[in-house]
Amino acid sequence: MSHLQPPPQQQPQVITVQSATPAFRDIPVSMVxxxxxxxxxxxxxxxxxxxxxVICGVLLLFGCWLGCCLIPFFIDGCKDCIHTCPSCNNVVGKFTRL
Ligand SMILES: [Zn+2]
Known part of the structure; x- marks a missing residue:
């Protein structure tokens, strides 16, 4: 009887921050x-x-006014990232792109 090992679990990308003021990005961070x-x-x-x-305005300038200017509102990469504590639900940090 051979025992098959389960495949290793893929860990989500997490940055561990030791300092009191972690550098927030658009991925979860481990912190206190x-x-x-x-x-x-x-x-x-x-x-x-x-x-x-800004992207919405630029798209408007280029004539993308038939709804295309709303595209950035559906792309997370264009948005700010809010970090909240899953334990107490307080906002612990914010990542802004500008
Ligand atoms: Zn908390």
């Missing part, structure tokens, strides 16, 4: 929550930020 002092991995959410509106 300043609100509840738990060791957490931040939950991220995207919201429309300055860059989203």
């Amino acid at each position: 929550c300043p609100h509840c002092n738990h060791q957490i991995q931040t939950a991220i959410a995207f919201e429309s930020g300055t860059l989203t509106w």
